[in-house]
Amino acid sequence: MSKAADTAAENRPEQAGTEQGRYVIAGGEFTRDQRYIATRITADGRDGYPVEPGRYRLVVSRACPWASRVIIQRRLLGLEEALPMAVAGPTHDARSWTFDLDPDGRDPVLGIERLQEAYFARFPGYERGITVPAIVDTTTGQVVTNNYPQIEWDLAHEWRAHQRPGAPDLFPEAHREEMTELDKVVFKDVNNGVYRCGFAGSQEAYEKAYAQLFGRLDWLSARLEQQRYLIGDTITESDIRLFTTLVRFDAVYHGHFKCNRTKLTEMPVLWAYARDLFQTPGFGDTVDFDHIKRHYYQVHTDINPTGIVPCGPELEGWLSPHGREALGGRPFGDGTPPGPPRADEVVPPAHTPYAA
Template sequence: MNDSGNSGYGRKPFQRSRSHFTDRITADGRDGWPVEAGRYRLVVSRACPWASRALISRRLLGLEHALSLAVADPLQDDRSWRFTLDPDGRDPVLGIRYLSEAYDRREPGHPGGVSVPAIVDVPSGRLVTNDFQRITLDLATEWTALHRDGAPDLYPERRREEIDEVMAGVYEDVNNGVYKAGFATEQEKYEAACAGVFRRLELLAARLEGQRYLVGGTLTEADIRLFTTLVRFDAAYHGHFKCNRWKLTENPVLWAYARDLFQTPGFGDTVDFDHIKRHYYQVHTGINPTQVVPLGPDSSGWSAPHHREILGGRPFGDGTPPGPVPSAEAVPAAGRP
């Protein structure tokens, strides 16, 4: 995600930048990037919903030992995502101050912005991919030799057609829909995008009323992609992006579903509400020129009972939950409910 780059300001509707670097890291290395433990570094911002997908997938699949993690500052400047959270303002593995340095090593003067998630080749310091739509699918299907024992199948082959169909609607109307509403500069375009967000959310609520997960009886990639928008909804999209027909907490089905996922190991333990709020309210100065960050909403409700277990289903199928979060990757207290 590069919110500050292609923000949709002006009279044109919001258009999300396409990933420019779409090489894939695969088991057979057909793009020149073979799956290899310790070779690559995943760069994320905990503020970014697209990067959060990769954080969750990595946790659920137990890839922490194989794919190291760099967390960028939630606030960007004109030189891109920066590593000011690390000592001396440099990523300790890549030795760079800005993610743009890895992009430039791959292609000097490349078109487009600098986005996360990004995977960087550690030996060369070059960007491999910023294809946010593909990265998590490949973690689930190409990195299987390095998955932990008991890792769930997040993209089961027999259900891929249904998963893809659900994810397409979620992406168009929810994941991207909130941005189209938030960055709209014309009333008509805002109203159309906002209506699309809530129309899709209502369809998803109806789907989830009688089943615990979006597709089948276990967690899949579809749940990850919906969760990363839902967990930001009241904190950012309801007020900041004017998606305010109702709050997530006012929809009984989606609020219970979101809490169920949040309380599942691998989901809520990757969420940093402090990073989320500071990024949206301080980076999008065209929407919030004062950069004042709101005190609310109260996030304590995320730990309340959800009672979704009565619908059945097993989050990890025949597998098991991931282990504890590595201490170096724990979300600081300021970002937790």
């Protein structure tokens, strides 16, 4: 059973702005191009790409919520050695994400300046968004896939032989049907809902998205009031999906995307839930608030033409007590927490509350 059902849309409206994958349809309503590269990396190599530790490179940006989901999952499953990671800079232009964090502005393994080069190596003149996360085959320099929900599913299942001992089950069989239904509404109203607010092209479209976003956040608050996690008593992929939106909420979505009914810090249940996950190994230690803010405020020049990046909010609250352990639950189920991040993947101290 695939978790990629929410990538099946075939909307082809006119593209607008510099945000890769951003589209606006008639009436001003934002929609997202979800036509991803369908190739999979599998244990049996049936698509021509077998699971081979060290062969592939996971290209991400810590600014991107969709890439952050895969970064977190990779940490939780202990796939750092099997699937090395390249971190692109937090900003991009209309063409591509770039490797400006690396010496000479080139990824040291792929030898390229722009992720676009890996897409074009396989699909000359590729016309869709040059998106992250993407997995590149280092033997050819060609992109394999950018289908992030399928990547998540495959890391959990096709890469199982290379996971760390004690890796958690993020897709528990007993809850998959419930997860699928929950993930659909969270994607529509929350993960993509903040974008539908921020990139709305009309007042009507904005107000519709705004109402759906906060209606769903209220619904999630009620759901989480008496249970520690979204599904069952352990962390699942559904929690990862929600976390990557919540962790960006006050820093960018509240002001930049006009999602301003209330801040996350003013929604007690969701704020405690988000802090609980942030303080769980594998979550907060992957978050780079500097990259997040620089991306949204500097790339979206149609929304923020000055490119000024706000100084706040303060980050210390992310490490404050949350009290959610009183609800019980076992974060990793029968598994164990991941160890500390690799030395070469530690978030710069100035970009995280863990600096203290």
